[in-house]
Amino acid sequence: MKNKSKVFEDIIHGIFLILGLITVGCVLLITVYLIIAGIPAIREIGLFKFLFGKTWASTASPPSYGILPFIMSSIYGTAGAILLGVPVGFFTAVYLAKLAPLKVKKVVETAVKLLAGIPSVVYGLVGMLVLVPSIKKVFNLSDGASLFAAIIVLAIMILPSIISVSMTALESVPKEYEDASLALGATPIETYFRVSVPAAKSGIAASVVLGVGRAIGEAMAVMMVSGNVPNMPSLFQSVRFLTTAVASEMSYSSGLQRQALFSIALVLFLFIMLINVALNFFLKRDKEK
Amino acid sequence: MENVKTISLARENTKVSSGRKTYICIMKILMALSVTFTCAITIFIIGYVLFKGIPNISWELLSTSPSYLSGKIGILPDIMNTLYILLASLVIVLPLGVGSAVYLTEYAKNKKLVGIIEYASETLSGIPSIIYGLVGMLFFCQFLGFQTSLLAGALTLVIMNLPTIMRTTQESLKTVPQSYREGAFGLGAGKWRVIRTVVLPNCVDGVITGCILSVGRILGESAALLFTAGFAHTLNGLISIQNGVITSGLSSSGSTLTVALYVYAKEQGEFEVAFAISAILMILTMIINLSADAVGRYFNKRRSS
Numbered sequence: 001m002k003n004k005s006k007v008f009e010d011i012i013h014g015i016f017l018i019l020g021l022i023t024v025g026c027v028l029l030i031t032v033y034l035i036i037a038g039i040p041a042i043r044e045i046g047l048f049k050f051l052f053g054k055t056w057a058s059t060a061s062p063p064s065y066g067i068l069p070f071i072m073s074s075i076y077g078t079a080g081a082i083l084l085g086v087p088v089g090f091f092t093a094v095y096l097a098k099l100a101p102l103k104v105k106k107v108v109e110t111a112v113k114l115l116a117g118i119p120s121v122v123y124g125l126v127g128m129l130v131l132v133p134s135i136k137k138v139f140n141l142s143d144g145a146s147l148f149a150a151i152i153v154l155a156i157m158i159l160p161s162i163i164s165v166s167m168t169a170l171e172s173v174p175k176e177y178e179d180a181s182l183a184l185g186a187t188p189i190e191t192y193f194r195v196s197v198p199a200a201k202s203g204i205a206a207s208v209v210l211g212v213g214r215a216i217g218e219a220m221a222v223m224m225v226s227g228n229v230p231n232m233p234s235l236f237q238s239v240r241f242l243t244t245a246v247a248s249e250m251s252y253s254s255g256l257q258r259q260a261l262f263s264i265a266l267v268l269f270l271f272i273m274l275i276n277v278a279l280n281f282f283l284k285r286d287k288e289k
Numbered sequence: 290m291e292n293v294k295t296i297s298l299a300r301e302n303t304k305v306s307s308g309r310k311t312y313i314c315i316m317k318i319l320m321a322l323s324v325t326f327t328c329a330i331t332i333f334i335i336g337y338v339l340f341k342g343i344p345n346i347s348w349e350l351l352s353t354s355p356s357y358l359s360g361k362i363g364i365l366p367d368i369m370n371t372l373y374i375l376l377a378s379l380v381i382v383l384p385l386g387v388g389s390a391v392y393l394t395e396y397a398k399n400k401k402l403v404g405i406i407e408y409a410s411e412t413l414s415g416i417p418s419i420i421y422g423l424v425g426m427l428f429f430c431q432f433l434g435f436q437t438s439l440l441a442g443a444l445t446l447v448i449m450n451l452p453t454i455m456r457t458t459q460e461s462l463k464t465v466p467q468s469y470r471e472g473a474f475g476l477g478a479g480k481w482r483v484i485r486t487v488v489l490p491n492c493v494d495g496v497i498t499g500c501i502l503s504v505g506r507i508l509g510e511s512a513a514l515l516f517t518a519g520f521a522h523t524l525n526g527l528i529s530i531q532n533g534v535i536t537s538g539l540s541s542s543g544s545t546l547t548v549a550l551y552v553y554a555k556e557q558g559e560f561e562v563a564f565a566i567s568a569i570l571m572i573l574t575m576i577i578n579l580s581a582d583a584v585g586r587y588f589n590k591r592r593s594s
Contacts, residue, residue, distance in 0.1 A: 005479060012481045016396050019388030023409040023455070026448045030416065030424045037427055091316075091323035099320070108324060110578070111331040117574040118334065119509030121551045122567045126334055129560065156330055163327070187305060189313045217417025219512040220547075224555055243419045243512070250423075250516055265423050269416070276415050280408075 031269075038266030041065070041259035050263065056230040056240075058249060058257040065260045067267065069232045073239040074271075077147060077222070078215040081154035086208055088155075089162030093207075096163070097170035098192045116160035124224030127153040132225055139236060145227030147239045153221050158211035165210055169203020170196055206282040213275045216268070219243035242268045335571060342568025345561045362553070362562050370439060370543035374518065375507050377443035378450065379500060385447070386454025387489075387496060393455075394462040395484055414452040421449050422513040430517060437542040442518025446507050453506065454499040461495025462488065464592075494588035498581060505577040508570060511547040520544040520552050546570060 042050050045065050053066015092112075096105050128145075131152060136144030173196045181191040197204070219241075227238025228248055240248070246265050253261055305313075353363030389406070397403045425445030426437075435441040465488055473483040519542030544552060546566050554563035 009480055013396055016388055016392040019385055020392030020397065020402075020406055022385055022389055023406055023413055023451055026451065027409040027412050029428065030420065030448075033424045033427050034420070037423075087319075088323045088326055091320045092327045095320040095324050100324075108328060111328055113578050114335065114575065115327075115331045117505050117509070117578055119511065119547050119550075119567075119570050119574070121509075121511050121547050121554075122338060122570060123334075125550065125554050125560075125563055125567055126337060128554065130337065156334075159327060159330075187309070187313055189316050190309065193316055213415050213417075217415075217419070219417065219419040220551060224551070243417060246419055246423060247512060247515065250426075262423065262427075265420055269420055272415060272417060272420075273412075276412055279415070280411070 034262070034266045034269050037259070037262035039263075041256060041263040042266075044256060045260065045263075050260075051267070054232060056245070058253070058260065063257065065256075067242070067245070067260075067264055069230050070240055070242045070245045070264065071267065073147065073226075073231075073233040074216055074242045074268075076233045077150050077154060077226075077239070077241055078212055080147070080151035081158055081215045082208060082211055083155075084151065085155035085158045085211060086162060089159050089207070089211075090166060090204065092159075093163045093166035093170060093204075094192055094197065097167045098196065099188075112160045112163050115156075116164075120157065120218060120221040121224070123153055123157055124221035127221060127225040135236075141236055143227060143238060145225055145238050146236045147226065147233050148235050150222045150226040150239070150241070153225050154215045154218060157218060157221060158214045161210050161214055162207045165207035166200070166204045169200035169207070172203070173199045202282050202285045206279055209275055209279045209282060213272060213279070216241075216271055216275070217243060219247050223247055242271075338564065338567045338571050342564040342566075342571070345565035346568060350562070350565055362559060364546070364549060364562070364566060367544055367546050367549040367566070370518070371508065371545040373439050373543075374443045374446065374514075374545055375504060377440065378446040378507060379503065381443065382447045382450050382454055382503065383496070383500070386451050386499065387458050387492075389451075390455045390458035390462055390492075390495075391484060391488070394459055395480075395488060410452040410455055413448065418449065418510060418513040421445050422516045425513060425517040437517065437519040439518050439541065439543055442514045442545075445513050445517045446510060449510070449513060450503040450506060453502050454496070457495045457499035457502065458492055459495070461492040461498075465491040494584065494592075497584050497588075501577055501581045501584065505574060505581075508545075508573055508577070509547060510545075511551055514545055514548050515551075518542060518545065518548070520548050 045053075050065060050067060051071070052068050053064060054068050055064045055066050056069060057064050092108070096108055100108065127149060131149050132144035134144070135141065135146065135149055139148075177195050177199055178191050181195040182188065186194065222241050223244040226241065226244065228240050228244055229238040230240045230245070231237050233239050242264055246261050246268070249257065249261055349361070350363055351368070352365055353361065354366050355362045355364075393403055393406060397406075422445065425441060425448075429435050429441035429444050430437055433441075435444075469487050469491070470483055473487045478486070546569065550563050550566040550570070553559040553566070
């Protein structure tokens with residue numbers, strides 16, 4: 001009897017172990033599949049030519065597969081979104097975490113949560129019908145679908161993650177730090193910006209890295225507002241990101257072109273992995289303190 | 290908060306140099322601008338979508354399938370597809386996510402293994418949806434032979450939502466007092482019995498929160514579904530309705546609301562329908578947010594009482 005129940009418990013333990021290992025399996029599956037699918041095209045085209053080629057003409061003959069325009073567009077777009085989104089998110093987070101009356105805080109927090117919950121295609125739709133025409137009008141362009149439009153949409157999309165992560169970091173700053181600063185004669189605002197913010201800098205850095213990850217991985221909203229032409233990036237030109245390069249040609253691609261799309265996904269995946277490592281670094285440093 | 294107020298009151302009476310005053314002033318202005326911008330943009334997007342979308346929602350739109358003959362567009366197939374995918378992915382992801390959370394908090398003793406699993410789940414939550422879509426297409430549609438189908442889409446979403454369910458369940462498992470477990474063990478219960486009768490019933494709130502979050506994510510997902518569930522909403526939606534049985538619907542391709550929105554807006558230029566769909570999605574998002582808050586509050590109250 002005792003043996004029987006022991007066997008039963010062992011079986012249950014085994015089942016849970018398998019369930020626990022599923023996430024690891026999924027990560028391995030994704031990595032392995034991307035590598036297997038992505039390597040052949042890079043081999044055929046040549047790593048250097050693939051990464052640093054400036055023209056992408058997958059349907060021309062002879063086709064040329066250079067993804068530098070996509071890489072640069074993704075980097076520029078993400079940098080622009082961070083440049084616009086981080087300051088707004090940062091100041092909002094400081095206000096909400098430190099200064100806002102409870103009622104205001106609740107209302108704004110709800111708004112931020114809603115912003116986070118809006119599907120990316122809805123951002124794309126609003127961007128396509130409001131932002132793109134107004135950019136066209138304001139800057140007198142022939143087409144408003146541009147890197148600039150993508151940057152603005154991305155900046156808005158990363159706001160919620162920046163605000164909520166920075167807020168958590170700011171709220172966990174020990175009260176004694178602030179009290180000491182106040183007692184030494186600093187005003188509350190000076191205290192928050194010169195004591196609380198430096199104390200929470202790991203968390204704030206993590207929020208920025210998270211924003212970078214969101215921005216670089218966003219596909220649908222960018223596809224709808226950026227015009228989707230494989231140009232080298234320039235602010236008011238139509239561009240194509242790494243994500244949209246994959247999404248836009250997948251449905252009709254074949255052969256080497258299809259394999260090249262997998263290689264683009266592999267490059268994107270490497271970027272994301274780098275960002276993950278950075279994120280872990282900042283979060284761990286925060287925990288250790 | 291209160292002593293800050295008294296100190297700041299006291300501060301107003303003392304002299305602060307003009308340099309510091311401008312610094313404080315600039316910071317205040319920047320904060321006011323940022324908060325105003327954040328709120329304004331939220332109100333604008335929600336207001337704009339609802340204002341443009343709600344007039345276009347009609348019973349006919351909601352209850353019919355698109356037809357080329359009459360040239361009318363209906364989104365019933367898309368609604369049904371969304372429901373199928375939601376149900377299918379939740380049914381699969383719940384046992385997996387809850388199971389792995391239970392393993393991590395109740396069984397796992399090897400710290401290294403726990404670290405690896407947690408790192409894997411963090412990695413999963415950082416991977417962009419377009420990559421999920423691609424791998425889902427390669428693995429589920431091609432390797433496992435599901436073709437472009439709702440089932441393949443649902444399975445892709447299962448991987449995407451695994452970390453969410455895991456995290457929320459784990460968090461609520463951690464709040465189950467250790468003494469409950471010890472009490473049950475002391476009464477002679479085996480590990481599985483303790484988990485089944487003591488631990489799991491106490492983590493319902495985490496599971497529900499995870500479910501709500503996942504529903505929100507599935508509703509809003511589009512990039513991962515484009516290549517796995519497909520976007521031929523017209524014909525395939527019809528098939529899944531005619532058969533009426535969920536399994537038959539799952540094996541055919543079909544677009545969810547978000548994918549349909551993308552197709553109508555970007556490829557067909559049907560902005561009225563697109564706005565109607567976004568208004569529906571927006572309302573659903575609000576309901577999900579509210580219910581997540583309500584569930585959190587309900588369980589907090591129950592726990593503290």
